[in-house]
Amino acid sequence: MRTLSFTLVLIAASLPAVGQGSTMAKPPVRTPTSAAAAAPAVIIHTTVGDLHCELFDKQAPMGVANFIGLSNGTKDWTSPVSHAKKHGVPLYDGTIFHRVIPEFMIQGGDPAGNGRGDPGYKFKNETTPSLTFDRPGRLAYANSGPDTNGSQFFITEVPYPSLNGGYTIFGQCDLAAVDLVKQIARMATDGETPLRPVKITHIEIQKAGAPAAPKLAAPKTAPGTKPSAAVKKAPQGQ
16 A cells, blocks of 8 residues: 555656646737728818828838928928028928829928929939729829929829820829819819919828828729820920
């Protein structure tokens, strides 16, 4: 009997301890992978309503960084009117949509307000064959030739493939924004200049992870189809 008890004690001592301090191997724990970060978004507040757009920070990192910096005042710029250096001043606040063309686009972001102003610097185009003017609501930089981007931008009302490759697309605006673009483009004008320009009151940047603007699908068109409107003069600035 004593031999049996001693044997049981030895068996119990040889078993691994369970509970606190146990050295037993734990089962592998699966760490959930985080979802891909959503793109940053922007709300362009104007005197006639808000334009909601998603920003393409992966396809146009320089363009998006420039737009965000000028919107919130973290990027320095020079006034084309007073030639004063601006630090901590949002460029777009108080600017107007100085050029509007129905069935094409609206253009704004000029600190001079006449289409000839710039922020005191220029930067290169960012274009890719996978991102084109194949749908309405494209948010892109106006320029006066290759690599002359600054602060002026435009939002398209319709697909406009003739612009492909020549302009940096850095965002996509939603359906409601396109409707507002149509409204702005049809206000009374003297040529392409609005008689009572719509003003940008402020541009609000939403960080990545905020609900993105609904994407607009490219319309189905027959091969070789061109925009219904006559060819317009491309957006220019700077």
